[in-house]
Amino acid sequence: TEPTVRVLRKFRRVFNAVKTHFQQVERHAGIGGAQLWALSVVRDRPGIGVNDLARALDVRQPTASNLAKSLAERDLIEVRKDERDGRAVMLHVRPAGTRVLRRAPGPFTGVLPDALAGLDPKTLERLEQDLTVLIRALGADERGATIPLSQM
Helix, strand or coil: CCHHHHHHHHHHHHHHHHHHHHHHHHHHHCCCHHHHHHHHHHHHCCCECHHHHHHHHCCCHHHHHHHHHHHHHCCCEEEEECCCCCCCEEEEECHHHHHHHHHCCCCCCCHHHHHHHCCCHHHHHHHHHHHHHHHHHHCCCHHHHHCCHHHC
């Protein structure tokens, strides 16, 4: 087979691994992958604010705010007003959130970020350079960089 077909098949395997993981998360935890990651960050950093949550997830602030809102509506996290700054909120995991995290398959960050974190620096650098070339060839929109994979 020609190189284009072989590379395309590799991308399909990557996308299918990511998709399968998110389906397992949904089936076992009852929430989406981005919600699960956000919930795990709130558990690990009690009192985190929405801006810091956005930075931890590498998403835009409105996306983090929507994730927090959906988790709060399901009673998985509690949103408390910051006593010093009434405009700011502090997020805390609730018992139901802890139960969801216990049921959920890991890694909470998702399989792709976890796999990337495990690559050696040289491989990661080479992959970044090659993907930059591919992104240019696609003419891909930069705004897509901050949309969680589970929401695509």
